């Protein structure tokens with residue numbers, strides 16, 4: 252007999268070992284996320300995928316589904332918490348979307364649209380992290396990093412190059428390039444690496460394609476992220 | 486019975502007037518709007534100070550002392566204050582100077598720029614003093630609503646205002662929600 256749990260009041264079937272995120276997605280329910288990726292083990296750092304199970308907050312990307320669980324996800328309470336997390340990410344970096352090449356293709360921005368975040372609410376920190384344009388094909392704009400570590404994981408586990416890592420803790424945490432000079436141009440990073448193509452925001456950018464697709468005609472200009480993300484499931 | 490008209494005030498602080506241009510892009514809705522509202526202080530009326538109003542629309546962030554005075558005047562007079570556009574909401578383009586030291590920034594523009602020899606940083610007492618950082622308006626006063634976009638499109642501004650004027654909670658659907 253198939254086992255089920257309740258997701259926002261609807262039964263969702265699951266198989267052994269599936270997380271709440273995987274089972275919910277397979278059943279057609281979108282859960283917001285930034286650091287989760289279908290091809291990688293759960294990372295659990297962005298906390299956008301929090302849901303409430305039996306009154307407790309859990310990361311749905313990491314928690315295995317269990318028979319009879321009651322999961323709350325798309326509720327005003329949880330969405331308000333997700334919005335607050337997004338707002339903190341916006342003020343921690345420098346997200347001036349109108350001049351960002353990723354605008355319209357950016358998952359952080361798309362989730363802000365999805366969760367109706369109209370303002371960043373908190374005081375902006377306006378960090379000053381210099382841009383690294385030393386690589387012939389790629390550009391690094393560190394001021395937009397959200398610390399999802401997708402580039403770190405892709406470069407280490409798939410490309411086998413370990414080009415990126417995070418250093419320091421708390422508000423001082425930041426992305427660094429593993430080269431003695433600290434510059435991307437001094438690594439064997441290539442634009443065909445998975446790490447060059449996995450950044451959900453506008454940190455790791457390909458040069459010379461910036462606005463080839465005009466603003467207004469990009470992925471999340473056309474459709475909300477809840478729709479785009481679920482199309483990959485089919 | 487005709488409803489008394491709502492009073493609206495608008496201003497541009499550290500902005501480019503692009504949001505005001507976009508406001509005019511509501512095109513024929515302007516005819517509907519003037520039936521429902523009248524304008525107080527605004528670049529459209531050239532009234533210099535804001536009186537008691539129902540709605541205040543603020544474009545631009547806060548980059549100098551005059552912006553602070555104007556913003557406070559709006560907050561004191563407007564029942565509902567709305568931040569319109571990227572600069573009012575997060576500082577926008579002017580705030581991209583925030584990681585630079587202000588003095589160095591001014592000297593770069595007025596003294597060291599190519600073709601400027603013997604130039605000086607303007608210091609006429611009539612000029613409002615610059616703040617060392619550009620701030621979104623919600624860091625200075627309480628803001629009731631935010632209309633994102635650079636600029637928000639005419640349809641976005643119209644949707645928001647028509648909701649508000651009709652007494653509905655303003656809500657932007659996906660196609661009207663843009664940060665760029």
Ligand code: SF4
Pocket residue numbers: 345346347348351352353354355357358359360395452453454664
């Ligand atoms: S990374 Fe995303 S949220 Fe940040 S400035 Fe670019 S488009 Fe905006």
